[in-house]
Amino acid sequence: xxxxxxxxxxxxxxxxxxxxxxVDDVSFEIGRAETLAxxxxxxxxxxxxxxxxxxxxxxxAGRIDFEGADFLALSGxxxxxxRARLQMVFQDPLAAFNPRATVARxxxxxxxxxxxxxxAERPRRIAALLERVGLDASLASRAIHEISGGQRQRVxxxxxxxxxxxxxxxxxxxxxxxxxxxxxxxxxxxxxxxQERIAYLFISHDLGVIxxxxxxxxxxxxxxxxxxxxxxAVIANPQSAIGKALVAATPRLxxxxx
Amino acid sequence: xxxxxxxxxxxxxIAGAIILALLIVMALAAPLLFPGDPQAIxxxxxxxxxxxxxxxxxTDRLGRDVLAELFHGARTSLAVGLAxxxxxxxxxxxxxxxAGFAGGLVDDxxxxxxxxxxxxxxxxxxxxxVSIVGPSLGVVVxxxxxGAWTGPARVARAEVLSIRExxxxxxxxxxxxxxxxxxxxxxxxxxxPPVLALSSVIVAAAILTEAALSFLGLGDPNxxxxxxxxxEGRTVLRTAPFLSVVPGIALVLTVLxxxxxxxxxxxxxxxxxxxx
Numbered sequence: 001x002x003x004x005x006x007x008x009x010x011x012x013x014x015x016x017x018x019x020x021x022x023v024d025d026v027s028f029e030i031g032r033a034e035t036l037a038x039x040x041x042x043x044x045x046x047x048x049x050x051x052x053x054x055x056x057x058x059x060x061a062g063r064i065d066f067e068g069a070d071f072l073a074l075s076g077x078x079x080x081x082x083r084a085r086l087q088m089v090f091q092d093p094l095a096a097f098n099p100r101a102t103v104a105r106x107x108x109x110x111x112x113x114x115x116x117x118x119x120a121e122r123p124r125r126i127a128a129l130l131e132r133v134g135l136d137a138s139l140a141s142r143a144i145h146e147i148s149g150g151q152r153q154r155v156x157x158x159x160x161x162x163x164x165x166x167x168x169x170x171x172x173x174x175x176x177x178x179x180x181x182x183x184x185x186x187x188x189x190x191x192x193x194x195q196e197r198i199a200y201l202f203i204s205h206d207l208g209v210i211x212x213x214x215x216x217x218x219x220x221x222x223x224x225x226x227x228x229x230x231x232x233a234v235i236a237n238p239q240s241a242i243g244k245a246l247v248a249a250t251p252r253l254x255x256x257x258x
Numbered sequence: 259x260x261x262x263x264x265x266x267x268x269x270x271x272i273a274g275a276i277i278l279a280l281l282i283v284m285a286l287a288a289p290l291l292f293p294g295d296p297q298a299i300x301x302x303x304x305x306x307x308x309x310x311x312x313x314x315x316x317t318d319r320l321g322r323d324v325l326a327e328l329f330h331g332a333r334t335s336l337a338v339g340l341a342x343x344x345x346x347x348x349x350x351x352x353x354x355x356x357a358g359f360a361g362g363l364v365d366d367x368x369x370x371x372x373x374x375x376x377x378x379x380x381x382x383x384x385x386x387x388v389s390i391v392g393p394s395l396g397v398v399v400x401x402x403x404x405g406a407w408t409g410p411a412r413v414a415r416a417e418v419l420s421i422r423e424x425x426x427x428x429x430x431x432x433x434x435x436x437x438x439x440x441x442x443x444x445x446x447x448x449x450x451p452p453v454l455a456l457s458s459v460i461v462a463a464a465i466l467t468e469a470a471l472s473f474l475g476l477g478d479p480n481x482x483x484x485x486x487x488x489x490e491g492r493t494v495l496r497t498a499p500f501l502s503v504v505p506g507i508a509l510v511l512t513v514l515x516x517x518x519x520x521x522x523x524x525x526x527x528x529x530x531x532x533x534x
Contacts, residue, residue, distance in 0.1 A: 051428075054432055056428050056431060056432070080434040080435075080436065081434065083431075083432060083433065083434035084433075084434060086432075087432060087433070088428075088429070088432045090425045090428075090429060092425065095424060095425040095426060096425045096426055096429050097426050097429070098426050098430075098444050098448070099426075099448065100447060100448065109430070109433055109435065110433040110434070113433060113434050113435055113436075114434060159429075159433065163433070163434075
């Protein structure tokens with residue numbers, strides 16, 4: 001079953017007065033509990049696609065169907081209500097939260113906005129969410145800037161799953177974390193996917209991480225799809241020039257593994 | 259406590275804090291030390307200062323106690339200054355946040371209105387407003403706020419323009435937060451510090467504007483104000499200069515104290531920012 005279907009998506013910007021295509025005729029689908037990776041060098045349009053899919057920016061052309069309905073047709077309250085099913089985790093977990101917020105407030109917002117739990121019930125739900133992502137419930141009263149980067153990214157994931165979404169966009173979600181924490185967060189994401197059947201749109205420039213978590217991959221080059229297919233197959237034997245360059249730039253992958 | 263200690267680091271801040279504290283004590287103690295109407299006749303007219311112990315600063319043309327008037331005037335000056343500044347900051351930050359966050363047509367309309375208010379001198383605006391609506395304390399506060407909200411609005415808008423591009427605003431949209439809630443709960447509190455830095459300037463200007471309005475006879479006639487006292491003393495400036503000089507000194511010290519304390523606050527928050 002298809003969760004997200006994107007077809008012929010296009011977004012143009014102006015750079016120095018000249019228009020250029022940030023995203024040019026991109027189409028893909030993501031199924032339930034599937035991870036689709038978007039790979040490509042900086043400026044290849046990965047993050048633009050993420051923001052288009054989330055309706056943070058509007059496309060110039062194309063169609064986005066989310067859970068079988070036209071996502072671009074929604075606006076106002078209907079769009080806001082629909083956002084419960086489509087969440088995001090940002091790259092920098094510090095920038096992704098209001099600097100004045102506490103952990104409890106960050107997790108309280110989605111529960112309150114989407115009427116998921118009554119005011120009296122919310123503290124319990126917040127504690128359950130924190131435990132679900134492997135954090136201590138006592139962390140709720142701490143300020144966002146007081147906890148570590150890894151803990152922050154776990155809070156970001158807890159916020160994303162608070163509304164029981166069917167798709168989470170992960171925009172370089174593990175790139176800013178150190179290697180040991182990265183492994184734990186990836187484990188958590190895989191575990192959540194198995195249990196909650198969440199689909200991931202996984203944006204990364206790190207092919208090693210992509211190979212560990214993604215089912216399929218799309219390699220982007222200046223806003224266009226260069227190649228796509230099974231993640232392991234593409235990374236093992238890239239056909240496009242940009243795919244080859246990305247594999248060559250990832251030292252771990254050229255080394256033989258047991 | 260820590261914050262207070264950091265605030266009191268510079269001698270300017272200490273001086274400003276002392277002046278402001280004295281002023282607040284004066285304003286609060288006025289009805290206790292000088293019960294009854296400060297505009298009532300208390301002794302012979304035009305008694306010079308330091309002649310009569312019960313009237314230490316002498317009396318004015320009608321025989322009113324200058325010290326009592328000074329204390330009660332502090333109430334008016336502080337009340338008008340703080341209320342007008344609070345109103346200006348409130349209006350300014352709301353308008354600036356809406357303009358910066360909404361962008362497009364809303365931004366254009368709100369900023370053209372701001373331009374319009376900014377091109378008219380604030381004092382002229384207050385003068386016109388009070389002479390049309392009539393002098394009362396509330397009207398004076400509104401009149402001063404009318405000319406003072408544009409500065410905070412511009413600063414708030416500039417700050418909001420940079421904040422609205424941050425990830426956490428996108429994050430708030432992703433979880434389905436209403437745009438108004440994003441603007442006023444996520445963006446505005448983080449845009450406030452530079453706006454609040456303007457508050458000392460606005461309070462000081464508001465106190466001066468109030469004094470000027472009173473001097474021109476457009477203050478609340480039922481209240482003693484320092485501006486009104488100066489105007490009152492103007493007619494006898496040569497024979498009894500103290501009638502204008504005493505409230506004049508009070509006015510200068512107040513504005514100075516507000517400025518210095520404001521500088522101290524800005525300075526201490528700047529230190530905190532660079533430390534974190």
